[in-house]
Amino acid sequence: MPIRVxxxxxxxxxxxxxxxxxxxxxxxxxTCLEAQNGAEALEILHREPVDVVxxxxxxxxxxxxxxxxxxxxxxxxxxxxxxVTTEGRKERLKEALGLGARGYVSKPFHxxxxxxxxxxxxxxxxxxxxEQGPEGLDF
Amino acid sequence: MENNWSKALRASISDVFSTMFFxxxxxxxxxxxxxxxxxxxxxxxxxxxxxRQQVKIGLWVWCPPQVSRELAANIMALxxxxxxxxxxxxxxxxxINMVAGGVLTTVDPQSSxxxxxxxxxxxxxxxxxxxxxxxxxxxxxNVDDRPxxxxxxxxxx
Numbered sequence: 001m002p003i004r005v006x007x008x009x010x011x012x013x014x015x016x017x018x019x020x021x022x023x024x025x026x027x028x029x030x031t032c033l034e035a036q037n038g039a040e041a042l043e044i045l046h047r048e049p050v051d052v053v054x055x056x057x058x059x060x061x062x063x064x065x066x067x068x069x070x071x072x073x074x075x076x077x078x079x080x081x082x083x084v085t086t087e088g089r090k091e092r093l094k095e096a097l098g099l100g101a102r103g104y105v106s107k108p109f110h111x112x113x114x115x116x117x118x119x120x121x122x123x124x125x126x127x128x129x130x131e132q133g134p135e136g137l138d139f
Numbered sequence: 140m141e142n143n144w145s146k147a148l149r150a151s152i153s154d155v156f157s158t159m160f161f162x163x164x165x166x167x168x169x170x171x172x173x174x175x176x177x178x179x180x181x182x183x184x185x186x187x188x189x190x191r192q193q194v195k196i197g198l199w200v201w202c203p204p205q206v207s208r209e210l211a212a213n214i215m216a217l218x219x220x221x222x223x224x225x226x227x228x229x230x231x232x233x234x235i236n237m238v239a240g241g242v243l244t245t246v247d248p249q250s251s252x253x254x255x256x257x258x259x260x261x262x263x264x265x266x267x268x269x270x271x272x273x274x275x276x277x278x279x280x281n282v283d284d285r286p287x288x289x290x291x292x293x294x295x296x
Contacts, residue, residue, distance in 0.1 A: 010256075011233040013215050013226065017159075020216060058236065060256055086240025091250035106244070107237045108158035 002030035003122060004048070008041040008055035008064070009084070014107070018054050018084060018114070025115040026125030038062030042070060045078065052122055053078050054114075057085040057096065065092075068099035077101075080121050084114070143246050144291055145276040148198060151241030152280065152289055155234060161213045162206075164280035164287055171279045174286055175268030182262045183207040183227070184270065185235030188255040189243060196252075197292035198239045199274055201267070206285050207231055224261070232259040 005022065007015045015034050022029055033048060035041035039062040041055065057064035064083060071077040077100035087093060088106045096104070103117050119125075149166060156162045181204045189196050202210065211230035212219040236257040243254055262270065267288065271277050274290025281287075 011229055011236070013211065013230040014233050016215050058240075058254060058256065086237050087254075088240060088244030089248060089250045091248075107240065108155045110158060 002028040003051045004031045004033075005029055006033045006035060006041060006044055006048075006050045006053045006055075006078075008035045008038065008053065008059070008067070010036050010056065010059045014056070014084075021111045021114045022118070024111060025118065027118065027122070028125070038064060038067030038070075041067055045071065045076065050078050052080045052082065052118070054082050054084050057083060057087045057092070065096060065099065068096055068101060072099050082117060082121065084109070144196065144242065145278070147242045147245040148238070148276070148289055148291060149278055150245065151238045152200065152287070154241055155237045156210075156282070156287075159214055159237065160210045160234065162209065162282050164282045167279050167281040167286075169279075170281060170286050171271070171277055171288075174279065174288065175266065175271070177267050179262040179265045179267050179270050182267070182270075183231045183259060184262050185231050185238075185257060185259040187235055187239035187257045189239065189252045190255070191252045193296045195294045195296065197274070197294070198235070198242055199290045199292065200235050200238060201262075201270060201288040202231070203285060203287075206282055206287060210234055228259050228261070232257045235259060 007018050009015045019032055033044050035044055037059040055064045081101045083096055083101050083104035084107065085104060086107045093104055102121050105114050105117055153164055156164050183202050185200045187198050207227050208219045208222060211222050211227040214230050239254055243252055271288060271290055274292045276291040278289050279286055
């Protein structure tokens with residue numbers, strides 16, 4: 001089933017990498033929206049239904065944690081919010097997971113790392129959903 | 140402390156360059172002396188400040204134009220000739236962002252340091268020695284016979 005994706009990163013090159021990885025992994029992407037920071041992402045999420053959010057943490061204006069905090073307060077954290085971030089410190093990542101993120105991929109990453117977490121949380125590209133929660137990830 | 144940061148910076152540059160940019164930097168300390176007098180014009184400079192209480196540490200990376208263009212081309216899977224200067228700068232900024240993230244993951248598992256946003260720009264004057272002069276720990280890498288420089292600056296406020 002085609003998925004609707006929002007990529008949130010202040011780096012255009014990183015947004016392009018994530019987009020290409022999704023497509024190379026075989027996911028049928030119905031819509032791929034992009035935001036440069038949390039504030040832009042919030043605006044998009046208020047008006048568009050999205051299945052998967054792939055978001056950085058360190059961004060100008062509104063960072064990924066602030067985005068998650070706002071979405072949590074509104075009760076609107078999308079079902080599949082994945083961090084794609086340079087942040088590798090467990091404390092910060094736990095904070096994000098506590099706010100509703102479902103998993104993370106640390107930059108630098110191999111495309112396979114992103115594909116693996118997507119298959120766990122979104123399902124395989126052929127549409128078969130895996131029965132495995134975030135405990136199957138790095139935590 | 141600086142020794143740990145220096146080792147972490149060296150390791151992070153190797154990891155980031157090889158994993159996301161498909162380039163293999165080899166540590167080559169002898170390059171530092173050779174490069175000092177060379178002009179910095181056209182080189183890309185990237186920097187991230189990490190801070191804790193009164194201490195600020197700057198993590199720096201410098202690359203010549205050809206390496207910077209290739210970094211951007213490799214991460215974006217584009218031909219080097221198809222890139223504009225903004226794309227090169229964006230990829231360079233993301234590279235130093237990843238390098239700094241890797242350093243903090245190694246030296247700061249307790250999350251006591253705060254990481255700033257990455258900055259990058261194109262150098263237009265001075266020598267490479269002058270750029271390096273503000274850093275305490277300096278290192279050089281050989282990337283397919285082209286140099287890459289890095290360093291750490293420490294400031295107590």
